[in-house]
Amino acid sequence: MLWDHSTWGSPQWAFELVGSVPPRPIPPPPPPPPDPSTYGAAVPFTTYEAEDSNRVSTNGAVLAATRVWGQLTSEASGRRAVQLTSAGQYVQFTLAAPAQGLVVRYSIPDSSDGAAYNAGLSLYVDGVRMTDISLTNKFSWLYGTWSTEGGQIRWSNNPNAVPRNPHRFFDEVAVRLDQQYAAGTQIRLVRESANANFASTASVTIDLVETEIIPAALAKPPSYASLASYGAVANDGLDDTAAMNGAINAVKSSGGALVGVWIPEGTFDFNNGTVGAGFDSTGTRIYLDSGVSIRGAGMWRSILRGRFAGVLARAGNITLANLKISADDVIRDDYNGVSGLEGNLTSSLVSNVWFEHTKVGVWATNQTNTLQVTGCRIRNVWADGLNLHFGTSNSTVSHNHFRNTGDDGMAMWSDTFLDVNNAFLNNTVQIPTLANGIAIYGGRTIACSTTWSPTP
Numbered sequence: 001m002l003w004d005h006s007t008w009g010s011p012q013w014a015f016e017l018v019g020s021v022p023p024r025p026i027p028p029p030p031p032p033p034p035d036p037s038t039y040g041a042a043v044p045f046t047t048y049e050a051e052d053s054n055r056v057s058t059n060g061a062v063l064a065a066t067r068v069w070g071q072l073t074s075e076a077s078g079r080r081a082v083q084l085t086s087a088g089q090y091v092q093f094t095l096a097a098p099a100q101g102l103v104v105r106y107s108i109p110d111s112s113d114g115a116a117y118n119a120g121l122s123l124y125v126d127g128v129r130m131t132d133i134s135l136t137n138k139f140s141w142l143y144g145t146w147s148t149e150g151g152q153i154r155w156s157n158n159p160n161a162v163p164r165n166p167h168r169f170f171d172e173v174a175v176r177l178d179q180q181y182a183a184g185t186q187i188r189l190v191r192e193s194a195n196a197n198f199a200s201t202a203s204v205t206i207d208l209v210e211t212e213i214i215p216a217a218l219a220k221p222p223s224y225a226s227l228a229s230y231g232a233v234a235n236d237g238l239d240d241t242a243a244m245n246g247a248i249n250a251v252k253s254s255g256g257a258l259v260g261v262w263i264p265e266g267t268f269d270f271n272n273g274t275v276g277a278g279f280d281s282t283g284t285r286i287y288l289d290s291g292v293s294i295r296g297a298g299m300w301r302s303i304l305r306g307r308f309a310g311v312l313a314r315a316g317n318i319t320l321a322n323l324k325i326s327a328d329d330v331i332r333d334d335y336n337g338v339s340g341l342e343g344n345l346t347s348s349l350v351s352n353v354w355f356e357h358t359k360v361g362v363w364a365t366n367q368t369n370t371l372q373v374t375g376c377r378i379r380n381v382w383a384d385g386l387n388l389h390f391g392t393s394n395s396t397v398s399h400n401h402f403r404n405t406g407d408d409g410m411a412m413w414s415d416t417f418l419d420v421n422n423a424f425l426n427n428t429v430q431i432p433t434l435a436n437g438i439a440i441y442g443g444r445t446i447a448c449s450t451t452w453s454p455t456p
Helices: 241-252
Strands: 002-004 012-014 046-049 056-058 061-063 081-084 090-094 099-107 118-125 128-136 171-181 186-190 204-212 224-226 260-263 266-269 286-288 293-296 302-306 311-313 319-327 341-343 349-356 362-364 372-374 377-379 386-389 396-398 401-403 410-413 423-430 438-441 447-453
Touching: 081 090, 090 204, 099 118, 118 171, 128 171, 186 204, 224 241, 241 260, 241 286, 286 293, 341 349, 410 423
Parallel strands: 224 260, 260 293, 266 302, 286 311, 293 319, 302 319, 311 341, 319 349, 341 362, 349 372, 349 377, 362 386, 372 396, 377 401, 386 410, 396 423, 401 423, 410 438, 423 447
Antiparallel strands: 002 012, 046 204, 056 090, 061 081, 081 204, 090 186, 099 171, 099 204, 118 128, 118 186
């Protein structure tokens, strides 16, 4: 390459080619973007975003989108939501597919001192008032910083914390209708003066509604001991810890004739016990030894609820399937908090389980090997949705839906022992309020084919 000085001030380039220069190959065109229907979790529900004017009508206020920390819509799906402030304001849509189950993602204002309270929202089906949906601030609204409370408690429930830093605004409520309604049915959520605490609740903000068919109840397998046979009565509000322990002991002493505990249709309560950790056995939990499983009639039908409604697996070889675990944690407590399922989950299956209001959803540890987690919903938990921890290997997490986790949606964390040959396949992660959608902290031979749905 030679520089021509003949026109100094208007430099020109002259080129001297030496030898033969082969032409640069033209790169192939980039592949087409993947079909969205081929990735993410396969889910049974239809989602209606409250602000979507093509599918939803409202006379409430459509809140502007923002990413600003501490603002309500910064944590909303799509960064937008609809706020209802007055009696008669509503969100309304028409079912695109048959449905009996509804999930409403909402926010109500916190109380002045952070104490829990309930509010209401009326549900109409084709113009007929069906029920008053109970809303609560109990599982939302955090303040301060990571170390405001000190010790192992993260953040604060105190609205007067310094710095205030309000966040974690949304929660969800599941509503089971009296029957399945056909596509074309009109659903309306409306504020009415008769709703609980209407006068003292300044607003109800609706982010989205999901609707779905509730599958028929599953039957009890013949090798399972029914919780009802040991004194538990569905929906009576009484504590069922003793009944659960009795059923577990019956399985353990059956010589292999029984392999697990059956949870009949209904809600069962676990509120009596001792506060403490599960991993060191100081706290009340549902403790499962190797070979003791728990199954239910379906995640909409069999519900374990309450302060100690968490499962700890001591040695793996269990199945946890077809039920809902709805704990009562109101803040992240890294020591005393209740995990949906934790422990050694070697050779275990977690299938079709709905986890909410727990510290974490699933925490596999102690060198767990060959775990499968599939078809689960892990939402509104205070820390990770799922963590493959401490050398968990040869495990697969597939077709699960995560939303509103207080730490990573999904994580692999080697922590002393290397995680090896794990896979996150076809999962969907939405709106984590801290950390990452998907996080890999060390490990080897990892597969990941997952949708993270960060809000735009």
